[in-house]
Amino acid sequence: xxxxxxxxxxxxxxxxxxxxxxxxxxxxxxxxxxxxxxxxxxxxxxxxxxxxxxxxxxxxxxxxxxxxxxxxxxxxxxxxxxxxxxxxxxxxxxxxxxxxxxxxxxxxxxxxxxxxxxxxxxxxxxxxxxxxxxxxxxxxxxxxxxxxxxxxxxxxxxxxxxxxxxxxxxxxxxxxxxxxxxxxxxxxxxxxxxxxxxxxxxxxxxxxxxxxxxxxxxxxxxxxxxxxxxxxxxxxxxxxxxxxxxxxxxxxxxxxxxxxxxxxxxxxxxxxxxxxxxxxxxxxxxxxxxxxxxxxxxxxxxxxxxxxxxxxxxxxxxxxxxxxxx
Numbered sequence: 001x002x003x004x005x006x007x008x009x010x011x012x013x014x015x016x017x018x019x020x021x022x023x024x025x026x027x028x029x030x031x032x033x034x035x036x037x038x039x040x041x042x043x044x045x046x047x048x049x050x051x052x053x054x055x056x057x058x059x060x061x062x063x064x065x066x067x068x069x070x071x072x073x074x075x076x077x078x079x080x081x082x083x084x085x086x087x088x089x090x091x092x093x094x095x096x097x098x099x100x101x102x103x104x105x106x107x108x109x110x111x112x113x114x115x116x117x118x119x120x121x122x123x124x125x126x127x128x129x130x131x132x133x134x135x136x137x138x139x140x141x142x143x144x145x146x147x148x149x150x151x152x153x154x155x156x157x158x159x160x161x162x163x164x165x166x167x168x169x170x171x172x173x174x175x176x177x178x179x180x181x182x183x184x185x186x187x188x189x190x191x192x193x194x195x196x197x198x199x200x201x202x203x204x205x206x207x208x209x210x211x212x213x214x215x216x217x218x219x220x221x222x223x224x225x226x227x228x229x230x231x232x233x234x235x236x237x238x239x240x241x242x243x244x245x246x247x248x249x250x251x252x253x254x255x256x257x258x259x260x261x262x263x264x265x266x267x268x269x270x271x272x273x274x275x276x277x278x279x280x281x282x283x284x285x286x287x288x289x290x291x292x293x294x295x296x297x298x299x300x301x302x303x304x305x306x307x308x309x310x311x312x313x314x315x316x317x318x319x320x321x322x323x324x325x326x
Contacts, residue, residue, distance in 0.1 A: 025043070026047075027044050027046060030046075030081065032044075033079050033187065033189045035171065035189055036101065036102075036171055036173075038081075038083055038187075039083070039085055040206055041087060041089070041209075042185075043083065043084050044081055044083055045082045045084050046082035046142055048080045049077070050078045052075070052076065052077065052078075053075065053076075054073065055078055055137055055170075055190050056071045056072070056073050057072045057074065057110060057111065058070065058072075058129070058132070059072055060111075060124070061124060061129065062122035062123075062129050062132055066135065067132065068129070071136070074170050074190050074192060075192070076191045076192040077191040078188065078190050078191075079191075080186065080187075080188050080189075081186065081187045082139075082142075082184070082185075082186050083185050083187070084178075084182060085183045085184075085185070086181055087181060088181070089183060090177070091114070091175050091183055092114060092116070092154075094175055095173075095175055098158055099158050100203075101203065102158065102160040105162065105237075106162060106164070107160030107162045107171065108161045108162070108163075109159075109160050110159040110160055110170070111124050111159045112124065112125070112157065113126070113156065113158075114154065114155075114156040115127070115155055115156065116154040117154060124157055125155055126154075126155060127155050129157070130155055131146060133157070133174070134174075137188070139186070144178070144184070145174065145176050145178075145184050145186060147178075154177060155176040156175045157173065158172075158173050159172040167191075168191075168192040169190065170189070171187070171188070172188040172190075173185060173186070174186045174188075202217065202219060202221060204244035204245040204248065207245045207323065208252075211254075211323065211325045215324060216325065217323050218321075219320060219322065219323065220320055222238050222239070223235050224276055227264075227272065229272065229276045229278070230279070239283060239284065239288065242284065242323070243284070243288045246290055246294065252325065253294045253295070253296075253326040254295060255297075255298060255322075255323070256280050256281050256297045256298075256321065256322075256323060257277055257299060257300060257321065257322045257323075257324055258273030258277035258297075258321055259299070259300060259302075259304060259306075259322065260272055260299075260301050260302050260318065260319055261309050261315035261319055262302040262305075262315075263315065266301060266302070270299060270301035271299075271301075273300060274297070274299035276321065277297035280297065280321055281297040302318065305318045306318055306320065
């Protein structure tokens with residue numbers, strides 16, 4: 001190959017890398033909702049937030065020409081996020097992941113369904129059903145959820161309601177196989193009243209993704225008695241995902257780091273953070289039989305805040321446990 005051909009090849013390779021990099025970028029100004037994260041590897045293609053709007057969640061099948069009898073009308077702050085996931089994952093895998101996440105976080109299931117055949121779809125989650133659904137909850141043309149070329153893979157839908165501490169929020173997730181190597185999905189979050197807690201369910205895939213990308217993952221699904229290092233039973237789903245992470249990645253060792261807010265004295269908070277980290281390690285090694293040599297517990301008290309300590313929301317975000325890759 002002569003020098004001119006080599007130069008031409010290098011330019012093509014660089015252009016390919018640039019295009020690949022650009023293709024993996026979220027649309028400007030977008031972000032995941034704190035309630036429900038993206039499936040690992042997904043990219044945000046469209047994003048919209050309205051402080052107030054009306055929304056309708058369909059809860060039954062198509063019963064006539066472009067008609068569904070059963071709807072649940074809701075209203076409040078509406079966040080809509082359109083994702084693309086390329087690779088080998090299927091609609092079924094992504095759908096089951098979100099069903100599990102909603103249930104484990106205390107959502108009451110409103111409607112859910114999976115239709116593997118592209119050519120039918122009057123049941124909840126089918127393509128015809130989704131067509132009627134989005135006629136009521138319109139999306140812009142760039143959200144091409146139902147315009148794919150895939151002949152197999154089908155479509156799905158899951159919706160749930162969460163009530164906690166006087167807050168009420170709905171999540172609706174619509175999915176479709178766009179092509180043989182791409183799944184598209186829309187996550188709609190309707191906050192009737194603002195949720196004061198972070199309810200995001202962080203599974204093993206997300207933990208691995210974050211540790212590889214950022215060196216650490218903050219966990220808000222490990223709960224303690226107030227001002228104590230006693231782990232509450234509702235922490236079990238998060239512990240199971242940590243175990244899954246460590247079991248499927250045997251070379252991964254982590255620091256378990258406790259964090260607190262600034263309420264109280266520094267010495268008290270530092271000790272509390274260390275005690276809570278130690279309690280997490282003890283739980284993992286005794287109940288779940290993780291090798292203790294893979295885990296190192298420590299705490300930094302209020303020294304590494306994730307948010308301001310001047311308000312309740314910020315202090316809540318600062319009270320956390322982090323897994324830091326060694």
